[in-house]
Amino acid sequence: MPAQTMEELVSLCKRRGFIFQSSEIYGGLQGFYDYGPLGVELKNNIKNAWWRANVHERDDMEGLDASIIMHRLALRHSGHEATFNDPMVDNKKTKKRYRLDHLIKDQKADVLAKVAAAVNEAPENIAAVSARLMEQPARAAEILVEAGVRDAFSGEVGEWTEPRPFNMMFKTSIGPVADEDSFGYLRPETAQGIFVNFKNVVDSTSRRLPFGIAQIGKAFRNEITPRNFVFRVREMEQMEIEFFVAPGTDEEWHEHWLEQRLKWWEDQGVPRQKIIVEDVPADDLAHYSKRTYDLMYDFPTLGHDEIEGIANRTDFDLGSHTKGQAELGLTAQVMENSDSVAKLTIPHPETNKPVVPFVIEPSAGVDRALLAVLSEAYHKETLENGNERTVLKLRPHLAPIKVAVIPLARNKPELVDLARRIKADLQRLGLGRILLEDSGNIGKAYRRHDEVGTPYCVTVDFDTVGKGEDASLTDTVTIRDRDTLAQERVAIADLAEWLTARLR
């Protein structure tokens, strides 16, 4: 049975070196986590599995690794500067907090009219009313009270605070001298690094539609409430594909990617039955999306929550970043762009006319993937002798340690030396991390490795070095299987083949 609570996962992660709180010795930093010795192996394995499936094994994909700090104009035209900046107001009486525009929109018509009139805007233009209020925050608080803006929670007129802007993007100054004008943003999604490189990739690879660009990398968001371990964090890692298709073929490609991605999750040990595919309702869609499927994994404690979003971003992004928008017949409503110097078009596969492609975006969180993989792999089992063991039944390609080589007695140099040589030989196969385990006794070593998901333990005993009772076992070792506990005697000469067949 998979993990029942998030707590037991958090505890295992810390105890065995998967994930630590960031800057812990200084009191910790909310919403940031560090990956430990085993965490980094697991994380790398997940990223490699994704890269292999989506880049190397496809013929229609290119890879990319763009910079994290981006030009402020890139994130203005992407729409993030505006939408990542929601003003919020608090009601001092009820202690509730609302987005200013949501609060105004939910008022009765006469109240809304009063607020709008106070800032000389039309009541139906909520965004403009909100923007006017933000120009004079102190007065805004008075306007809200005077107009009788009610708190839906209490039904009464609230004691409203000044609306304050909440900046969701991390800003940083560029260059050694902090200057008002020389700042950039840490990207809030890796996607924008792909869009601004669209022309570079097309020009350097001669790609034609349909094709995709894949990228794995960090992204940063000033979440208001980082919570739930690595589920909602301010620094995260994404695995994103922007798949470019001819307008009109976008809907079938959207279905294609939904299917591909569910298959991938299954290969990582996250079964379909544990994932709900949510067709995101229109009013919850992001500013760029026409339709989005959210893959909701059934996390312990949290319940169903998003591990991947597969969005149809239409021609919004390339349309936003391109010059000469007017003559391109864009379907998405985009901000006028007089800053970009490039026309982001590609020949239409049938007409050969320049066209701004549509984009299907499968976007998964590495940290969330790791959490989902861990909770599926986590098992507590009662053994035949009544003892309990914790075991991570990770798929072998994801296991942080592939093989532990264990000398049966650690004070016998001939056993330890041979174990060390076997370790070094296996390491050269490139299967991943092989560990020489010479602490504690054999039983403890097995349990330790169960707990971190090591698929195989190789034990060197006295028979191996010809000092046992059975001479026919010389130059053979015991391989112990994590899941079945079964042991098999294998010649050292056959070890590489035996393990490669099962771990690759």
Next chain:
RNA sequence: GCGGGAGUAGCUCAGCUGGUAGAGCACUACCUUGCCAAGGUAGAUGUCGCGAGUUCGAAUCUCGUCUCCCGCUCCA
């Protein structure tokens, strides 16, 4: 940001109405012909989350702060 709960050894926790910190497990070294957290001997371990205050004296009382958990709010 609000309300509630919590923070003592690597882990789980004890520590009363203030008197200078403890258990189990884990860990380290050595021994063990030993295969599923086995046994023996020896050993190390804490700014009691952090900072102030009260006090002769604070893990214990007060305040502030950080972090974690739960519920709101928010989540492009």
